Amino acid sequence: MTGAHPLRAKRRRSALRTAAFLSPWLIGFAVFFLYPLLSTLYFSFTRYDGFRQPAFNGLDNWSYVFTDYPLFWPAMRNTLWLVLVMVTCRVAFGLGIGLLITKIKTGTGIFRTLFYLPYLAPPVAATLAFVFLLNPGTGPANTLLDAVGLPTPGWFTDADWSKPALTALALWGVGDLMVIFMAALLDVPKEQYEAAELDGAGAWARFRHITLPNISPIIMFAVVTGVIQAMQYYAQPLVAGKVAAGVIGGSGQQFEPGYPDKSTLTLPQLVYNLGFQRFDYGTACVVALVLFALSMAFTALLMRRRGGLIGAGE
Amino acid sequence: MSGAHTGRRSSKAVLHWVGVHSLGVAAALFFVLPFVFLLLTSLMGDRQALTRDLWPDTWEWGNYAKVWHTPGFLTWWRNTLLYAGLGTLLTVVSSVPVAYALAKFRFRGRRLALLLVIAMMMLPPQVVVIPMYLFWAKQLDLSGTLWPLIVPMAFGDAFSIFLLRQFLLTIPDEYLDAARVDGCGEVRTLLRVVLPMARPGIAAVALFQFFCAWNDYFGPQIYASDNPAAWTLSYGLESFKGAHHTNWNLTMAATVLVMAPVIVLFFFAQKAFVEGVTLTGVKG
Numbered sequence: 001m002t003g004a005h006p007l008r009a010k011r012r013r014s015a016l017r018t019a020a021f022l023s024p025w026l027i028g029f030a031v032f033f034l035y036p037l038l039s040t041l042y043f044s045f046t047r048y049d050g051f052r053q054p055a056f057n058g059l060d061n062w063s064y065v066f067t068d069y070p071l072f073w074p075a076m077r078n079t080l081w082l083v084l085v086m087v088t089c090r091v092a093f094g095l096g097i098g099l100l101i102t103k104i105k106t107g108t109g110i111f112r113t114l115f116y117l118p119y120l121a122p123p124v125a126a127t128l129a130f131v132f133l134l135n136p137g138t139g140p141a142n143t144l145l146d147a148v149g150l151p152t153p154g155w156f157t158d159a160d161w162s163k164p165a166l167t168a169l170a171l172w173g174v175g176d177l178m179v180i181f182m183a184a185l186l187d188v189p190k191e192q193y194e195a196a197e198l199d200g201a202g203a204w205a206r207f208r209h210i211t212l213p214n215i216s217p218i219i220m221f222a223v224v225t226g227v228i229q230a231m232q233y234y235a236q237p238l239v240a241g242k243v244a245a246g247v248i249g250g251s252g253q254q255f256e257p258g259y260p261d262k263s264t265l266t267l268p269q270l271v272y273n274l275g276f277q278r279f280d281y282g283t284a285c286v287v288a289l290v291l292f293a294l295s296m297a298f299t300a301l302l303m304r305r306r307g308g309l310i311g312a313g314e
Numbered sequence: 315m316s317g318a319h320t321g322r323r324s325s326k327a328v329l330h331w332v333g334v335h336s337l338g339v340a341a342a343l344f345f346v347l348p349f350v351f352l353l354l355t356s357l358m359g360d361r362q363a364l365t366r367d368l369w370p371d372t373w374e375w376g377n378y379a380k381v382w383h384t385p386g387f388l389t390w391w392r393n394t395l396l397y398a399g400l401g402t403l404l405t406v407v408s409s410v411p412v413a414y415a416l417a418k419f420r421f422r423g424r425r426l427a428l429l430l431v432i433a434m435m436m437l438p439p440q441v442v443v444i445p446m447y448l449f450w451a452k453q454l455d456l457s458g459t460l461w462p463l464i465v466p467m468a469f470g471d472a473f474s475i476f477l478l479r480q481f482l483l484t485i486p487d488e489y490l491d492a493a494r495v496d497g498c499g500e501v502r503t504l505l506r507v508v509l510p511m512a513r514p515g516i517a518a519v520a521l522f523q524f525f526c527a528w529n530d531y532f533g534p535q536i537y538a539s540d541n542p543a544a545w546t547l548s549y550g551l552e553s554f555k556g557a558h559h560t561n562w563n564l565t566m567a568a569t570v571l572v573m574a575p576v577i578v579l580f581f582f583a584q585k586a587f588v589e590g591v592t593l594t595g596v597k598g
Contacts, residue, residue, distance in 0.1 A: 014419075017419075017500055018415055018419050020411075021412060021414060021415035021419070021500070022411075022412055022415050022416075022427065024408035024409070024411065024412055024470040025412040025431070025470035025475060027469050028408075028466070028469030029430060032446070032466050033430075033442065035445065036441075036442035036444075036446050036449075039444075039448075040441060040444060040445055043444060043445070097341060100334065100337055100338060100341060101338075103334045104338050105331065106331075106335060111338050111341075111342060113584070114342045114345050114346055115341065115342070115345050116580075116588075117345065117580065118345055118348070118349075120525065120576045120577065120580055122528060122529040122547075122548055122551075122572055122573060122576065123529055123531060123548075124529075124531050124548045124549075124551050124552055125548075125551060125572045125573050128551065128565060128566075128569050129352050129566070130348070132351075132352075132355065132562055132565070133348055133351055133352075137366075138562075140347075140355075140368055172344070172345065176591050179588055179591040180591060180592060180594070183592045228436050232438040232439070232440070234531070235531035235532065235548075239552055242552070243552070243555055267440075268438060268440040271443065271444070272440070272535075272536075276447075276536065284444055285444055288440055288441045288442070288443070288444065289441070291440060291441055292441040295437065296436070299432065299436040303429065303432060
């Protein structure tokens with residue numbers, strides 16, 4: 001009877017303690033997530049240039065984006081191309097390099113470091129380097145391709161090749177996936193391979209029936225996080241387009257986004273273009289919400305698989 | 315009989331070794347050659363950098379001095395160090411208690427809180443950038459400064475919280491219980507027991523956060539683009555290319571200088587890096 005009171009006091013103390021520990025994030029969540037997200041939603045139904053008060057205009061911005069804005073569908077198509085092709089290539093290549101590193105027996109540390117380093121290169125620096133390397137006239141890549149008699153595409157200056165060139169850049173930075181796959185591959189129980197070998201299973205059969213099922217959660221993780229990265233792809237395509245077009249960086253000069261021929265345009269670039277170059281914040285918020293819907297859909301997928309792939313479930 | 319058998323097996327093993335390692339060398343070339351060409355070009359003369367030559371005629375080490383003394387370059391360094399250094403410190407201090415609570419406290423709404431952390435982690439920065447820009451620039455009049463980049467890092471970073479939480483889950487509860495039995499409050503338990511054990515996880519988070527800020531392009535573009543005195547290396551580098559339009563050698567030297575700290579730090583902290591990357595993907 002007397003025990004009920006101290007218990008409740010104790011419970012209240014522990015709730016306060018929890019709130020205190022969580023407080024930095026609770027504030028951050030409200031100020032840097034919830035408030036701006038709701039504002040984005042509100043602005044998307046208004047005409048707003050940042051100076052005059054936002055004026056409610058219903059679904060005008062939404063219909064403009066989907067039917068009349070000439071850059072939206074190209075950006076959507078490019079984003080989907082990157083999601084499909086770039087992510088597939090990166091996961092396959094990352095898995096390949098991960099497998100290779102587990103098989104390498106001599107100089108493993110050196111190989112691993114070499115494969116990992118490009119992942120750390122700052123995106124703008126890496127992009128600048130790749131635009132130079134793949135420069136059609138003077139770049140070393142085409143010099144080498146020419147020397148062995150292969151075709152020498154225009155890469156970042158050719159609309160058909162600019163996305164493959166961005167994919168090459170993404171493959172160069174595959175070190176994070178290599179590490180994740182390597183750890184997963186080393187976790188596959190050895191006995192399963194030994195048993196399969198006794199049954200006379202070949203290398204491909206072992207890979208197909210033992211390796212793949214064992215690492216499938218990690219493949220799923222790599223695919224979904226890759227998809228989210230692809231939807232956020234910003235600095236690389238923007239800098240590649242600007243530098244290949246020979247546009248002076250920094251503020252000031254306007255630039256036809258997505259050079260060459262809108263081929264490097266992505267959804268995040270539209271938010272910048274609409275909001276900070278055309279000062280059409282309302283329409284920019286529509287694109288931002290499209291991006292939000294896409295990324296949350298993929299996040300939900302990531303968390304549902306196998307009762308919480310990244311540890312959301314207990 | 316058995317000798318022939320092992321002989322066949324060992325020659326197969328040798329072939330396997332040779333095959334794997336030649337594939338390894340081929341892959342290594344793909345990863346290393348861009349760095350090599352980058353360095354070689356950064357050491358060419360102005361005119362040679364515009365040709366198809368791969369090897370410098372003369373080694374122009376002075377290119378690096380030229381880049382270093384370009385107006386603004388040192389300011390960009392200072393700004394980047396400030397953003398990355400101060401930001402990392404604030405992130406760690408604000409994220410550790412949150413991650414600790416999410417990993418070790420039992421409370422209602424814990425699962426929801428974790429889901430929201432993950433949602434924040436996956437949110438493209440462009441989704442909220444317009445209200446955030448209006449908030450910092452119009453209401454607080456702080457555009458053209460580093461404040462809008464640094465201050466948010468004092469309120470817990472979702473990725474760091476998630477990564478730390480994953481790490482703290484691996485610390486057995488018995489250690490915490492022992493500390494509590496000894497009369498430690500939660501703050502003391504966190505500081506005295508958990509922090510020393512979580513050092514590798516904290517190192518990984520700090521490194522990721524440092525590089526995230528070091529590499530950030532979007533943030534500085536939004537908040538600092540109209541004031542070159544607030545540019546960071548990542549943002550300045552692109553304009554550097556613009557200002558030195560034809561000088562690929564100088565641009566590549568600047569690129570090397572921006573990449574160098576990242577690579578140097580990696581060699582000092584390889585283990586923490588690899589641990590952090592593994593933690594995001596494998597341990598649930």
